[in-house]
Amino acid sequence: AQTVTQSQPEMSVQEAETVTLSCTYDTSESNYYLFWYKQPPSRQMILVIRQEAYKQQNATENRFSVNFQKAAKSFSLKISDSQLGDTAMYFCALAQSGGGADGLTFGKGTHLIIQP
Amino acid sequence: EPEVTQTPSHQVTQMGQEVILRCVPISNHLYFYWYRQILGQKVEFLVSFYNNEISEKSEIFDDQFSVERPDGSNFTLKIRSTKLEDSAMYFCASSVLRWNTGELFFGEGSRLTVL
Numbered sequence: 311a312q313t314v315t316q317s318q319p320e321m322s323v324q325e326a327e328t329v330t331l332s333c334t335y336d337t338s339e340s341n342y343y344l345f346w347y348k349q350p351p352s353r354q355m356i357l358v359i360r361q362e363a364y365k366q367q368n369a370t371e372n373r374f375s376v377n378f379q380k381a382a383k384s385f386s387l388k389i390s391d392s393q394l395g396d397t398a399m400y401f402c403a404l405a406q407s408g409g410g411a412d413g414l415t416f417g418k419g420t421h422l423i424i425q426p
Numbered sequence: 427e428p429e430v431t432q433t434p435s436h437q438v439t440q441m442g443q444e445v446i447l448r449c450v451p452i453s454n455h456l457y458f459y460w461y462r463q464i465l466g467q468k469v470e471f472l473v474s475f476y477n478n479e480i481s482e483k484s485e486i487f488d489d490q491f492s493v494e495r496p497d498g499s500n501f502t503l504k505i506r507s508t509k510l511e512d513s514a515m516y517f518c519a520s521s522v523l524r525w526n527t528g529e530l531f532f533g534e535g536s537r538l539t540v541l
Contacts, residue, residue, distance in 0.1 A: 314468075347532075352534070353534065354429070354430070354531070354532045354533060354534050355517070355530075355532040356531075356532070357529045357530070360529070401469060413459070413461075413471025413472075413474060413482060413484060414459075414461075414471055414530065415471070416461075416468050416469040416470075417468065418467070418468050419468075419469075
């Protein structure tokens with residue numbers, strides 16, 4: 311079975327700082343997809359960024375970027391120039407390319423607080 | 427902007443009662459899902475649904491659970507005889523592409539409390 315581990319239950323940074331959320335995972339597959347989802351307070355989970363394991367280039371979306379280390383099975387999220395609206399739960403998730411009964415496997419989440 | 431909507435937002439029920447959670451996925455999406463999150467635990471996959479049938483389901487999704495798309499717009503999760511351990515937040519999601527490649531769009535969740 312695949313697993314996703316987020317070792318930081320909560321992080322707090324000042325507005326405009328850069329913050330990195332860590333995620334490690336385990337899977338027996340060679341091809342898979344990795345995601346970061348954001349859940350603001352009392353709002354839906356939304357996709358922040360997505361990485362395909364066969365692509366070596368790290369995905370970026372505006373202020374959000376990932377550091378994908380396939381050999382180390384690490385997939386961290388970097389948020390640059392953090393904003394108050396970035397305050398949310400952040401979930402790392404893994405999907406095997408072949409599908410399967412595990413579905414989209416989530417980590418426990420990191421509660422990120424951006425302080426003014 | 428299209429959204430996945432879920433009702434009710436919170437339901438309290440007695441152990442042994444049947445519960446139906448409702449979801450309206452985004453209209454042009456083809457894949458539908460239920461996930462749940464027990465307080466303090468991970469978000470866990472329950473089931474995926476495509477072309478009017480279950481395509482994948484987890485070990486959690488036992489005979490007490492069922493899903494249905496009764497009218498082409500709603501997507502429901504039924505728990506036949508609720509147990510205390512069914513207390514959780516239940517998230518519905520939908521997507522254009524299959525879950526392992528495409529973006530899932532989630533609802534805000536339905537909190538189920540079983541007493």
